[in-house]
Amino acid sequence: MNNVWEIPEPLSTCEVQLDDDTVTTLRRHGNPEGPRLVLSHGNGLAIDLYYPFWSLLADDFDLVIFDLRNHGWNTVGSREKHNIPTLVRDQLCIFESIDRHYGNKPKTGIFHSASALITLLSSTAMADLWSSAQSSHLSAMILFDPPLCKPGNSQIEFDKAIEHAAATTRRRGYLFQTEEDFAELLSYLPGFSRVVSGVRELMARTTLRKSADEQGYELRCPREYEAQITDYFRSFSALADFETLSCPIKVIGADPTLPYAFLPTIDLGDILTVDYDFVPEATHLLQLEKPAKCVGMVRKFLEINRLL
Numbered sequence: 001m002n003n004v005w006e007i008p009e010p011l012s013t014c015e016v017q018l019d020d021d022t023v024t025t026l027r028r029h030g031n032p033e034g035p036r037l038v039l040s041h042g043n044g045l046a047i048d049l050y051y052p053f054w055s056l057l058a059d060d061f062d063l064v065i066f067d068l069r070n071h072g073w074n075t076v077g078s079r080e081k082h083n084i085p086t087l088v089r090d091q092l093c094i095f096e097s098i099d100r101h102y103g104n105k106p107k108t109g110i111f112h113s114a115s116a117l118i119t120l121l122s123s124t125a126m127a128d129l130w131s132s133a134q135s136s137h138l139s140a141m142i143l144f145d146p147p148l149c150k151p152g153n154s155q156i157e158f159d160k161a162i163e164h165a166a167a168t169t170r171r172r173g174y175l176f177q178t179e180e181d182f183a184e185l186l187s188y189l190p191g192f193s194r195v196v197s198g199v200r201e202l203m204a205r206t207t208l209r210k211s212a213d214e215q216g217y218e219l220r221c222p223r224e225y226e227a228q229i230t231d232y233f234r235s236f237s238a239l240a241d242f243e244t245l246s247c248p249i250k251v252i253g254a255d256p257t258l259p260y261a262f263l264p265t266i267d268l269g270d271i272l273t274v275d276y277d278f279v280p281e282a283t284h285l286l287q288l289e290k291p292a293k294c295v296g297m298v299r300k301f302l303e304i305n306r307l308l
Contacts (some may be wrong), residue, residue, distance in 0.1 A: 002197045002198045002201060003020070003052075003196070003197045003198030004198055004201070005051050005055075005198050005199070005201075005202045007048050007206075008029065010027035010028055010029055011028045011029060011030075011032065012027075012028045013025050013026065013027050013028070014026040014028075014097065014101045014102075016066075016093060016094055016097040018069060018089075018093055018094075019024075019081070020246075021077055022074075022077045022078075022081070022090075022096065022261045023074070024066055024067060024068075024069060024073075024074050024090070024140065025066065025067070025073050026064055026065070026066050026094070026097065026098060026101070026102075027064070027065050027066070027073075028062070028063065028102065029054070029058055029059060029065065030057065030058040030059070030060075030061050030062055030063035031058070031059060031062055031092065032062050032063060032102075033062070033075055033105070034060050034061040034062045035060075035062065035108065035307055035308060036062040036063075036098075036102075036105055036106065036107045036108070036301070037054075037057060037061045037062065037063050037064070037108050037109075037110055038064045038065075038066075038095070038098060038107050038108070038109045038110070039054055039063065039064070039065045039066075039108075039109075039110045040065070040066055040067070040068060040111050040112075040115035040137070041067065041068065041071070041072070041111075041112055041113075041114075041115055042112045042113030042114050042115065042284075043113060043114035043142060043221075043226055043229045043230060044071070044169070044207070044218065044219075044221050044222075044223075044226035045071065045072075045112075045203075045206075045207060046067055046071055046072035046073075046201075046221075047065040047066060047067055047072060048065075048072060048073075048204040048205075048206040049064065049199075049202055049203055049206045049207065049288070050112070050287055050288065051201060051202065052196055052202070052287075052288060052291045053287040053288065053291040053294055053295065054110075055155075056292060057294040057295060057298070058292060059306075060100075064098050064107075066094055066197065068087060068090070068115060068118075069082065069086070069087065069090055070082055070220075070221050070222070070225050071220060071221045072206065072207075072221075074220075074222060074224060076220075076221075076225075078176055079222075079225060079228065082228055082229065083228070083229075083232060084117075084118065084121065084229070084232045084235075084236045086122050087114075087118045087229075088118055088122045088229045091115075091118055091119065091122045092122055093257050093265075095107070095137070095138070102265075102268050106139035106140075107136065108139055108140040108141070108142065108144070108307055109137055109138045109140070109141045109215075110142045110144070110298065111141070111142075111143055111146075112143075112144040112145065112287060113144070113145055113146065113147060113262075113284065114147065114229055114233075115149050116143035116144060116145070116146035116183055117146050117148070117233065117236065117237060117240065119138070119141055119144065120141075120240035120245075121236060121239060121240060122144070123137070123138065123141070123245055124239070124240060124244050124245065125249075133139065134250070136249055137247070139247055139307065140247050140248040140249065140250075140301075140302075140305055140307055141247060141248075141249045141250070142249075142250045142252065142298055143249065143250070143251045143252070144253075144286060144287055144294070145252070145253050145254050145265060145286060146240070146251065147233045147237055147262075147263050147285050148240060148266045148268075149158040149235050149237050149238065149264075149266060152262065157264055157274065158234070158237070158263065158264055159234055160265045161237065161260070161264055162230060162231065162233055162234050162260075162263065165230050165262060165263065166227040166230040166231050167227075167229075169226050169227040169230060169294070170223060170224065170227045171224050172223050173185070173219070174202045174218055174219045174222065174223050175211060175216055175217070175218050176208065176216055176217045176218075177216045177217075178216070179204035179205060179208055179217060180201075180204070181274070182203075182204040182208055182217065183200040183203065183204040184198060186200040186203060186204075187200055187283070190261055191261035191262065191283065191284070191285065192285070194281075194282065194283060194285070194289040195285060195289050196208070196287045196288065196289065196291065197292055199288050207219060207220055207221070208220060209242070221247075222249070223279045233263070241247050242273045242274050242279050243266075243273055246271065248275070248301075248305045248307075249273070249274055249275065250274075250275040250276075250277070250287070250297075250301045251268050251274050251275070251276045251277075252276075252277055252279060252294065252297055253265045253266070253267070253268070253276070253277070253278040253279075253286075254278060254279065254280065254282055254283050254284050255278055255279060255280050255281055255282055255283070256278060258282075258283055260282070260283070260284065261283045261284050261285070262284040263282075263284070265278070265284075275301065276281075277297060279293055279294060
C-alpha cells in the first residue's frame with residue numbers, strides 16, 4: 001500500500017514580488033527557533049514534491065521553501081523571462097526577502113538540479129550583474145546533483161544528453177484526465193522506478209493543476225518552459241566556479257555507476273574546495289529515492305561546519 005504524503009499548512013507565507021507581473025510565495029515550515037534552511041527544487045518539479053525529504057528536517061530546523069517562477073504554487077508568466085539569468089536574479093531577490101520578513105540569521109541553502117545550478121551562478125560570476133546585500137548571502141550550500149559538466153570529452157556526452165532531455169520534454173503529454181492517470185504514467189518511467197512509496201501520487205498533486213476548462217489537469221510548469229531551461233544548461237553549466245565560493249559547500253550526486261536518468265552525474269571529488277559525495281543506488285531524484293540517507297548527509301555536513 002502506498003504512503004499518502006500530506007503536506008502540512010505552512011506556519012506562515014510571504015509573497016515576494018520578483019518583477020512587475022511575477023510573484024513567488026515563501027512558505028515557512030518546521031521549527032522557527034532552529035537553524036535556517038532554504039530549499040528549492042529541480043526543473044519542472046515543485047518544492048512540495050520533496051516533502052518526504054524535508055519533512056525529516058522539520059523538527060530541528062527553520063525551513064523556508066519556495067518554487068521557481070512558473071513552477072509549483074506560482075502562476076505561469078512570460079516564457080520570454082523564463083531563463084537562467086532571470087532565475088538567478090529571482091534567487092537574489094528571494095534571499096533578501098527571507099531576511100527582511102523572517103529576520104536576518106545564517107541561511108544554509110539546500111537545492112536540487114536546476115536550483116542548485118542557479119545557486120552556484122548567483123554566488124559566482126553572475127552575481128556581479130545584480131547588487132545584493134552581504135547579509136543576504138548563504139552561509140553554506142548543499143547541492144544535490146547539479147547539472148554540471150567538466151571541459152573535455154565529457155562535454156560531447158553532456159550536450160547530447162541535454163538535446164535528448166529537452167526533445168523528450170517537448171514531446172511529453174501535458175493534459176491528463178485525472179491525477180491518478182498521471183501517477184500511473186510515472187510508474188512506467190525509468191526515472192521514477194526507485195522513488196519511495198507515494199511519491200508518484202505526490203508528484204501528480206504538486207506538479208499538476210486543474211486545466212482552464214476544468215475538464216482535466218495540466219502541468220503547472222508547461223513542457224515548453226521546462227525544455228527551455230534544459231536547453232540553457234548547455235551554456236551556463238560551465239560558468240559555475242567553485243574556486244570563488246567563500247562559504248562551505250557540499251555536492252551530493254547520484255550514483256555515477258548507474259545509467260543516468262536525466263544528465264550525466266559529474267564526479268567532483270578532485271576539486272579540493274568541494275566536499276563531494278554520492279548516494280549509492282540512487283539516481284537524479286535521490287532525495288525522493290533515499291530521503292533518510294540524504295538527510296543524514298545533510299546533518300553530518302552541518303555538524304562538521306558547526307551550523308547546527
